[in-house]
Amino acid sequence: MSKVKIGPQTMLYPMPAVLIGTMINNRPNFMTAAWCSIASFTPPAVAVAIQKKRYTLEGIQETKVFSVNVPSSDMAKAVDYCGIYSGRNKDKSSIFTLSYGDLKSAPLIDECPVSLECTLIESLDLGSHTLIVGEIAETYLDEECTVNNKPAALKIDPLIFVPGTLEYFKLGNVVGRAYRIGKEE
């Protein structure tokens, strides 16, 4: 084996850099999260690991709704800001243009090309973090980020986070088609 042990590390490549939106004390607030993944197809669900002391967790546990917003790479500075500063000390309600969907109290970020509107269905206490699972009630997509009616990743231009060196990246070149290149001889 050419690899070396480096002790248990929270290392995964790549990670998304998304904005978790919630209402707290009647004010919209946003937290940056990189520990986020789709969790189920039926029901459609998303999981987010949130440190227990986070202000956002209070809002989600109280309102039972939240949003997951996928920013484009040109929003990196605002995304980083929302990861550095807590809503306890900074009012983040006017950084973005906001909308509300059917769930009414999950703030959606207009500037983000993709937003998921979610209702809390599970909360798993793991230690330092609570893994919250939200059923995706609705998905919002910027129509300009499609090609042939399909969401086009390079138009969405998502922000990517990597651990270790703590950097944000853009998507690079296409490597191949999934469910296809594995079938080639």
Place this chain on the structure above:
Amino acid sequence: MSKVKIGPQTMLYPMPAVLIGTMINNRPNFMTAAWCSIASFTPPAVAVAIQKKRYTLEGIQETKVFSVNVPSSDMAKAVDYCGIYSGRNKDKSSIFTLSYGDLKSAPLIDECPVSLECTLIESLDLGSHTLIVGEIAETYLDEECTVNNKPAALKIDPLIFVPGTLEYFKLGNVVGRAYRIGKEE
């Protein structure tokens, strides 16, 4: 709002394309997963959503250990193969060079620059998928993928999956430093 409703979709950008390793019926097996995220810092943990009918889930539930292997982009064809074909019908034990760490029965892929060796700590039934949470017992890193003793994302060269158009991508350009650009005026 410039976005349109497209119904609840399991859309998140980007997703990792990782290989989940487990022993099943005394044979190493590998499944491709894109629904995978770090879940906690203390204990260090990772969450993976696995469709209930998957062969891999049987192995994890039986042995209580598994690996999460981060492939580099030049492994795309093998990664896609492991996502298309089930271990029930195809023997995937000799696709990669394998090693075993302290947990003994979590097969680690030598060709992958990063591997997490995990013990199952939680299993959450969500419907079509079970969200498994593994405590990261050890992390293995290819020493050639470091710069100044830190893991270097562009050397790891991870494979990225995007939903919708179902494509694999490479990392692109650096956008900025996390926990820094948000502090700039």
